[in-house]
Amino acid sequence: MLALDGADLGYGGTPVLRGVRLNVAPGERVALLGRSGSGKSTLLAALLASAAPDRRVALVPQDATLVPQLSALRNVLMGRLDDHGAWRNLRTLIRPSRADRQAALADLARVGLAPEADRRVEALSGGQKQRVALARALHRGGDLLLGDEPLSAVDPRQAEALAATIRDGFPTAVLALHDVAIARAFATRVIGLRQGSFLFDLAVADLDAARIEALYAR
Incomplete structure (x- = not known):
């Protein structure tokens, strides 16, 4: 579904990750772990760019990219803007149809909003803003969800429930996460990034305390 073959990844000509070889197969749920600045966001951006044009990808960026002046419901409706033309989209945002409103409300209900x-x-x-961004991704739907710390601003119990919602809503997902317990509960595979390189890439069942300690050691 997604593939990077020896790519150097970074911004402005400065590599953050070098020689990245990574394949994500349909049905995998991948958690990216590591300290801030380790390259998780860079890797997610490269995976998004590598997705085939016919793949429907939902995205939850780290900064949520919501329109603050619009309602939560209208932000959720924006998840499907590229499905329609400009006039239809304008009408939907000004006066959503009953069907569109009910569909957006259903997705907000899935995240408790x-x-x-x-x-x-x-x-x-x-x-709440993070949950609106997730509801927008659910409203978009698709084969794949890419999320950059999509659960970082909610409490652990709520994060666990939302991770289950993502698992149920998308066949394949790659999430940058900061909570190891959530990663264990959500993922089938976990990748640890440290100082611009892969420290490990393994099945979540093989993630042990020694690897976690090495990943986050000063």
């Missing part, structure tokens, strides 16, 4: 549907995003908490 249906009561906040008509509130402006700028009035929501950080955790």
